[in-house]
Amino acid sequence: VNWGEGDDAGRWVEVAPVGSTARLALNPPMGSAPGGGSIGIEVADLAAEKARLQAAGLDVANEMPAGGPVPAMFSINDPDGNWIWVVQAG
Structure with missing residues (x-):
């Protein structure tokens, strides 16, 4: 999957409170199109x-x-x- 454009293609950032197993991943929209948000859960x-x-x-x-x-x-x-x-x- 190719996210973003140019040097930022395929990159994302994960943030979490210290000591937490819950994280939020931020990435550019897929295919450079706006909308279609996502969230992930681990099982x-x-x-x-x-x-x-x-x-x-x-x-x-x-x-x-x-x-x-x-x-x-x-x-x-x-x-x-x-x-x-x-x-x-x-």
Whole structure:
């Protein structure tokens, strides 16, 4: 995935309160188009969370296997079209 333009392509920043496991990741819009915000949550068992969300009637999309420094993840969309990324905790 290529985020941003030029030297900033593919870059993001993560911020968190000291001692917290909750983080906020900030990145340029995908494809240089505005909108389509996203948030990510980490789970201990990605497969179990996927099954739970599907059983609740949510559509799972954008499944991505782990590769290099990037963990396995998938997304679901909220009613406004924002992405919620569910990420395997490391």
